[in-house]
Structure formats: structure tokens, C-alpha cells
Amino acid sequence: MDDQTLWQLVRFLHLLAMAFFVGGQLLLAAAVVPVLRGNDPSGAMRRIARSFGWGTLVAIGVLFATGAAMAGQYGRWSDPQLHVKLALVGLVAALIVWHMRRPDLRVIDGLIFLLSLVIVWLGIGLAH
Template identity: 60%
Template sequence: MHDVYLYLHLLAMAYFVGGQLFLAASVVPALRGNPDRESVRAIARNFGQGSLGALAVLVVTGSAMASDQHLWKSGTLHAKLALVVVAILLVVVHARQPGRHVYEGLIFLVSLVIVGLGLHLATM
């Protein structure tokens, strides 16, 4: 089952982090200055809904892998989990204040650190 958990975990991570990168690097610049703000909102809303699903998959599969590998006492895992909580809080705040674009950048930076910690855990 470990390979299934890992596959689903990586797929959800790719959606969450890759989607952020795609939005920041392609969608937002392409639509900047476009008076049709509703298109941007629809794209962001759809990505947000998918991100919630991806976060749920990440939590379930990450918990399963941590249990399988007996990582619950790992300081690296604790740091990663703390940042996951920070990322979730930032997503909630950003959903309530979508005009504050600083949250998008913070979510992306925290996500990159989480990925780095996950890579470190994978090599332990």
C-alpha cells in the first residue's frame, strides 16, 4: 500500500503546488488588466475547490505513510505538519480576503518549504 499512498500523495502535491505555479506564472499575467475579472475569479474558485480535495488527500496519505514508516516522532515531520497548518490557515484567510494577493505568495512559499521537507523525509 505504501506505493499507492506515495503515488496519491505526489499527485495531490503536484496539483496543489503545480496549480499555484501555473496560476502565478501564466493565468494571472495573461489576464492582468483584463476587465473580465469574473474569469479570474472562476478560475481561482475552481482551483480552490480542487485544492481542498488535494489537501484532504495529502493529509490522509501523509498520515498513512508516517504511520507505515514510524515517522511520528520525527522533528522534520513535526515541522512539515506545522507548515501544513500554516498553509491551510493562509488558504482560509485568502479565501475570505481574495483581494489581498500577498496570501497567494505566502501560500506558495510555504508550499515549497513543505515539499522540501517532504523530500527530506523521503530520503530518511
């Protein structure tokens, strides 16, 4: 595998993990929560959210590993925009763990989603 193909693969994995993370949040907010809220005697929403939470933590791990590799490859470690993005990623990871322990705190959902959108925005800026 040549160098260019390797870095395309790393970027692909980064974008795939980001799509899982943000896309899953959109699916939960737009479809799962409105359908199951208040009408979920089996606890399906809690199980879905918990599973997604674990998947999200895996996605954050992939994002961290691939992002760190790309930051090194493209000389971005001194970029203040990257520093802000990394701080927000850390904050989102902490919020996810908190939310998994306290799923009744709905405001955490909104914070995670808004911060995720800011992270994506910063990532687009770093990519160009």
C-alpha cells in the first residue's frame, strides 16, 4: 500500500467514525426518541441509547487514533483550532459517560449533539 492510499484509508476511517457518531445522534433525536418517549414499557430506548453510547466511545477512540495520526502527518499539532477540537472531543467523551450513568438528564443529549456539530465544523476547517 502506497503512502497516499494509506492516508486516504486513515481519513476514511476518521470520517466513518464521525458519521457513526453524529449520524447516530441524528437518528436517535429524529426517529427513536420521538417514537418511544413515553411509550416504551419494554425499556427499548434505554437499551438502544446504552448500546449507541458504547459504540460512540469506540468511534471516539477511532477518531482520536486517526486524528492524531493525521495531525502528525500533516503538521497540525501546533494549530490552535486542533487544540480546541481536541478539548471538545474530551468534553463530549466525558458527557457521554455521564449520560450513560444518568440517562434521565436530557440536557446532556443536547450538549453532546451541539458540541459534536462544532467538532465537525472545526474538522472541516482543519481539512482544508
